[in-house]
Amino acid sequence: MAYPASYSDKRLLIIDDMPDMRSTLRSQVASLAIEKVGVAGNIRDAIEQLKKTRFDIILCDYYLGGGTDGQQFLEFLRSTNMISRATLFIMVTAETGYEGVITAAECLPDDYLIKPFTADTLHSRFERLLEKKARLAAIDKLQDQGRWQEMIVACDEIIAAKDKYLIDAMRIKGNALVMSGQFEAARDFYQQALALRPMPWAKLGLARALRSIGAGDEAKALLADIIADSPSFLSAYDMLGRIHLEEGRSEEALKVLDSACNVSPNSLARHRSIAGIAEDAADFGRVEQALSIVVRKTRNSPLRNSADYAKLGNALAEIGETGKAVAVLEEAKTSFKESGDVRLLAAVEAVTQQKAGNPALAQQALERALAGGTAALPAATALAIAKACLANDRQDEALALFKDVIQNNPEATAVHGRVSSILKQHGSEELSRQLIESSIKEIIRLNNSAVEKAKAGEFAVASQMLTAAAARLPDNLQIVANAAYCLLLDVFMNGLDAAKLREAQLLQQAVVGKNSRHPKLADISDLMVKIQAKYRPAASA
Amino acid sequence: MSFPEIAALTIHDVKNRLAELAGKAERRGDKDTVRTALEAAATLTQLLAFYKSENGILTPNVDAHAPADLVDELAHEAGGMGGIAIETDCGAAPTLAFYDETLVRMVLANALQNAMRHARSRIMISVGERSGQVEFCVRDDGPGYPASVLADGGYAAAVTREGTGLGLRLAKRIARLHESAGVRGDVALANQDGAVFALRLPR
Numbered sequence: 095m096a097y098p099a100s101y102s103d104k105r106l107l108i109i110d111d112m113p114d115m116r117s118t119l120r121s122q123v124a125s126l127a128i129e130k131v132g133v134a135g136n137i138r139d140a141i142e143q144l145k146k147t148r149f150d151i152i153l154c155d156y157y158l159g160g161g162t163d164g165q166q167f168l169e170f171l172r173s174t175n176m177i178s179r180a181t182l183f184i185m186v187t188a189e190t191g192y193e194g195v196i197t198a199a200e201c202l203p204d205d206y207l208i209k210p211f212t213a214d215t216l217h218s219r220f221e222r223l224l225e226k227k228a229r230l231a232a233i234d235k236l237q238d239q240g241r242w243q244e245m246i247v248a249c250d251e252i253i254a255a256k257d258k259y260l261i262d263a264m265r266i267k268g269n270a271l272v273m274s275g276q277f278e279a280a281r282d283f284y285q286q287a288l289a290l291r292p293m294p295w296a297k298l299g300l301a302r303a304l305r306s307i308g309a310g311d312e313a314k315a316l317l318a319d320i321i322a323d324s325p326s327f328l329s330a331y332d333m334l335g336r337i338h339l340e341e342g343r344s345e346e347a348l349k350v351l352d353s354a355c356n357v358s359p360n361s362l363a364r365h366r367s368i369a370g371i372a373e374d375a376a377d378f379g380r381v382e383q384a385l386s387i388v389v390r391k392t393r394n395s396p397l398r399n400s401a402d403y404a405k406l407g408n409a410l411a412e413i414g415e416t417g418k419a420v421a422v423l424e425e426a427k428t429s430f431k432e433s434g435d436v437r438l439l440a441a442v443e444a445v446t447q448q449k450a451g452n453p454a455l456a457q458q459a460l461e462r463a464l465a466g467g468t469a470a471l472p473a474a475t476a477l478a479i480a481k482a483c484l485a486n487d488r489q490d491e492a493l494a495l496f497k498d499v500i501q502n503n504p505e506a507t508a509v510h511g512r513v514s515s516i517l518k519q520h521g522s523e524e525l526s527r528q529l530i531e532s533s534i535k536e537i538i539r540l541n542n543s544a545v546e547k548a549k550a551g552e553f554a555v556a557s558q559m560l561t562a563a564a565a566r567l568p569d570n571l572q573i574v575a576n577a578a579y580c581l582l583l584d585v586f587m588n589g590l591d592a593a594k595l596r597e598a599q600l601l602q603q604a605v606v607g608k609n610s611r612h613p614k615l616a617d618i619s620d621l622m623v624k625i626q627a628k629y630r631p632a633a634s635a
Numbered sequence: 636m637s638f639p640e641i642a643a644l645t646i647h648d649v650k651n652r653l654a655e656l657a658g659k660a661e662r663r664g665d666k667d668t669v670r671t672a673l674e675a676a677a678t679l680t681q682l683l684a685f686y687k688s689e690n691g692i693l694t695p696n697v698d699a700h701a702p703a704d705l706v707d708e709l710a711h712e713a714g715g716m717g718g719i720a721i722e723t724d725c726g727a728a729p730t731l732a733f734y735d736e737t738l739v740r741m742v743l744a745n746a747l748q749n750a751m752r753h754a755r756s757r758i759m760i761s762v763g764e765r766s767g768q769v770e771f772c773v774r775d776d777g778p779g780y781p782a783s784v785l786a787d788g789g790y791a792a793a794v795t796r797e798g799t800g801l802g803l804r805l806a807k808r809i810a811r812l813h814e815s816a817g818v819r820g821d822v823a824l825a826n827q828d829g830a831v832f833a834l835r836l837p838r
Binding site for chain 2: 112114115117118121122188206208209210211212213214215217218219222256257258260261262291293324325326
């Protein structure tokens with residue numbers, strides 16, 4: 095049989111732990127005239143090859159041995175952006191059923207192949223999937239760049255064509271509407287999609303849109319409905335859990351996530367969410383339970399994560415198991431010599447050793463945690479180091495770290511809660527109140543004076559103040575969103591400037607990435623639409 | 636470990652060995668062995684799916700698919716294996732239909748396997764619309780279904796030297812699992828210049 099020559103330039107990676115299957119797959123793809131083939135017997139090998147080469151197709155067996163399955167590996171690849179949307183990921187399974195577990199769309203393989211299969215099957219499946227990738231390539235690219243407005247236009251073209259990619263385009267468009275903050279439009283769009291057929295993804299999208307416009311109760315009812323109809327739709331549990339948590343019902347949230355874990359006991363992501371919620375609820379026994387599973391499943395695997403070890407060590411120390419905590423942190427030390435958040439681990443160790451009665455070791459660990467300065471640290475790391483400073487009688491350094499964290503997250507009451515609970519353990523509840531108040535006041539003053547400049551028509555000055563602050567405080571979404579808005583005002587009033595437009599888009603994307611429901615996003619996307627209308631067709635280039 | 640757990644692991648193991656066997660046969664161009672190994676493996680897949688349906692844990696993952704693509708794919712694969720001419724007719728196919736593709740593929744592959752066993756010279760796979768439903772048909776030019784199978788709609792399909800009736804039973808169950816706005820899918824068997832297997836799914 096003749097296969098299209100276009101295959102010869104495709105790069106394909108085979109991942110299977112069984113040597114016989116590897117050679118079978120290898121000879122099958124060779125018969126399709128695919129010559130650039132990588133073969134990996136385990137995920138460590140696969141990761142090495144993925145770092146070096148961009149593959150077009152990945153054929154991955156579900157069973158990978160060593161405690162990792164193909165789904166976990168795919169979640170890892172997507173969450174670390176190790177593969178782009180352009181790469182086809184095909185899961186090879188022994189029977190139907192894995193596809194019954196539906197996670198977030200971005201963590202689904204492009205297709206499943208049930209083995210055994212022939213080279214002919216492989217061929218027709220590749221054809222079909224590559225045709226689809228080609229049809230959606232332009233949209234995928236826009237999505238990788240977060241260019242939502244253009245994506246929506248591109249999706250509308252496919253939707254109007256009513257070809258076999260109609261539903262794919264609808265799914266992508268709905269997501270783009272939500273990501274660009276057009277929640278009312280998203281709600282209406284999903285309702286139209288549901289009139290076509292009650293598809294679970296459209297229900298989930300509608301729940302997401304409803305939640306974003308403040309209709310939390312409607313969203314919850316819809317999510318409960320999805321779970322009743324499609325018990326394997328894990329994304330619904332995740333969202334329901336998050337809503338419960340936001341509404342301060344951590345017990346409810348944990349219950350929902352527990353039931354998701356029953357559906358998919360192997361999902362690391364689910365155990366990690368449980369640990370995250372339990373940690374905020376100061377339920378350290380639960381944190382220990384969930385993360386022990388994650389650490390056991392990922393031990394010696396490239397999927398291991400230093401944050402899991404740090405949180406597990408912290409939880410063990412909190413419940414008085416200092417011996418076990420020290421052991422976990424010692425293991426992490428050898429396991430994460432070069433990679434991982436070693437400073438976070440050191441900070442947890444500094445607290446744990448102090449509790450275990452080893453002040454000298456605690457001191458050493460704290461020095462390691464502080465080495466390299468404290469600028470631009472992730473909030474979790476900064477808070478852990480601040481906690482370690484307090485445990486080792488270095489209050490001034492702790493307070494400076496707290497201030498940074500608060501100014502970076504002035505609206506995040508959860509973060510403030512963490513600051514308070516750490517200070518409370520050290521008997522300084524009043525201090526935490528003052529600290530939070532004064533740090534927030536300082537950043538509000540900066541924001542207000544920029545807004546005044548903008549009102550006076552000095553858009554360039556205002557956007558400069560705000561973009562500088564946004565660079566210093568990347569998690570302060572009010573500052574970042576205002577910086578984006580101010581840049582756009584400048585463009586709208588004073589003329590098209592590609593660089594400013596691009597910077598505004600990047601800032602908008604940063605806000606969406608951290609909180610797709612930020613209230614300023616609607617203003618930003620409205621203004622973008624106005625700018626596009628004003629400068630069309632130049633702005634769409 | 637319970638019997639179902641042991642059985643599931645055993646099925647998995649046997650399927651892996653069949654895959655190995657099929658792989659080796661394919662490399663030396665032995666199409667008959669490839670076909671037999673694939674059919675045996677497909678039977679095991681069906682057995683497991685049947686067990687799941689028996690226990691109410693076979694939930695279809697319904698999504699939008701292009702039925703013409705599925706028909707072409709099945710014809711292409713089967714055409715590479717037997718000496719029988721396989722034709723397709725997707726002229727009246729809807730662009731998209733909603734179903735679990737893995738399960739529907741399993742049902743149709745089984746129907747096709749049966750047709751290949753009984754056809755004299757040709758098989759036709761088609762998809763179209765029929766009173767608001769999507770209808771997949773597999774027709775052969777063989778002797779047709781025995782009267783006993785037609786009489787009870789295939790529910791008590793006889794255990795013969797050629798099969799256990801598992802495929803037909805499972806096909807019915809999978810069809811019924813597809814439901815939309817109160818309409819459920821179904822399987823219809825008929826004789827019309829040969830056997831006609833029809834899988835109807837709600838749109």
